[in-house]
Amino acid sequence: MGELIRFGVSMPEALLKQFDRLIAEKGYRNRSEAVRDLIRTALVEERWKSDEAVVAGTLTLIYDHHARELTRQLNRLQHDQHQMIISNLHVHLDEHNCLEVIVIRGRAGEVKEMADRLKSIRGVKHGQLSITSTGADLE
């Protein structure tokens, strides 16, 4: 980690009070760590906007494994893009429903495209891509 720099920030008192309440609820012990996290989140989001940046993410899918053709399509799409898939977790939630978490690393544009293709398979009830960084570019 590089040198720590202290800097002052001016803002309306009411806004600061709201911020302090928010970070206390979230469990931050001080403003510095909360501000660092906000900045990291903004940097990660910005990175995802560039299609070429290498990013990591998790895609969570909920589906009924009885849906016709669904498991075959899910399997085929993941094999097509196997070089981007780091890991895969499958949980049988009940007699019908499966939860699958797919850990993906690759260029942001390709990760988003793959997530969209998997989410739009007929029979997938819900899909949520959670975006993060590979960590390499964050302090």
Ligand code: NI
């Ligand atoms: Ni299952």
